[in-house]
Amino acid sequence: MHRLVVESKVLDENSTYAYLLMATEFADSSIVADRDGELHGFVMGYHPPSRPEALFVWQVVVAAAARGSGLGGTMLDTLVERVRRDRHGHPLTLEATVAPSNSASRALFGGFARRHGVPVVELPWYGAELLDADLAHEEEPLLRIGPVTAELNC
Ligand SMILES: CC(C)(COP(=O)(O)OP(=O)(O)OC[C@H]1O[C@@H](n2cnc3c(N)ncnc32)[C@H](O)[C@@H]1OP(=O)(O)O)[C@@H](O)C(=O)NCCC(=O)NCCS
Structure with a gap:
């Protein structure tokens, strides 16, 4: 997971320890995509204590060679379906902070919003001044997508 993030050259790099912690303690709200034992992508998420009905996506990444073929969307759909099933079908709102220039994200x-027929609400969240004193990091507004209340019809 750490290597995929480093190779993405876009995401903030956390320590290997942080990824181990998420993979063990937050496995129920995260997902990995592997083929023949090779990791092609992951979604790392958790339920914010103040908004347990939300699934906050901390990082999502797909290996460069596997991008653009639907893997990112499939991981999100599969994870949301699994979390909702674990929670007996309760509504779930997906959340993520996304920099304005990250068009792929x-x-x-x-x-995801279009497939599930739910709105996207964008709110000011982490301002650039909080992320880097020299404003070298873009702001990270919050996207709230949902609530998802029904299964996806494929
Ligand atoms: C963001 C990311 C995970 C998307 O994964 P992916 O497997 O390529 O995404 P998908 O193939 O499922 O495509 C999802 C949608 O994004 C669109 N898309 C994919 N790459 C795009 C790009 N570079 N620019 C604009 N749109 C893009 C697809 O056309 C698709 O749109 P659609 O649903 O309207 O058809 C991947 O680009 C990535 O790992 N980027 C680097 C890390 C990152 O920025 N993570 C997000 C911030 S936490």
Whole structure:
């Protein structure tokens, strides 16, 4: 997971320890995509204690060679379906912060909203001044997508 993030050259790199922690303690709200033992992508999420009905996606990444073929969207759909099943079908709102220039990520969450027929609400969240004193990091507004209340009809 750490290697995929480093190779993405877009995401903030956390320690290997942080990924181990998420993979063990937050496995129920995360998902990986592997083929023949090779990791092609993951979604790392958790339920914010103040908004347990939400699934906050901390990081989502797909290996460069596997991008653009629907893997990101499939991981989101599969994870949301699994979490909702574990929660006896309760509504779930997907959340993520996405920098304004990250068009692939915006398209990913926009596609999720379209497939599930739910709105996307964008709110100011982490301002650039909080992320880097020199404002070298873009702001990270919050996207709230949902609530998802029904299964996807494929
Ligand atoms: C964002 C990311 C996970 C998307 O994964 P993916 O498997 O390529 O996404 P999908 O193939 O499922 O495509 C999802 C949608 O995004 C669109 N899309 C994919 N790459 C795109 C790009 N570079 N620019 C614009 N749109 C793009 C697809 O056309 C699709 O749109 P649709 O639902 O309208 O058909 C992947 O690009 C990535 O790992 N990027 C680097 C890490 C990152 O930015 N993560 C998000 C921030 S946490």
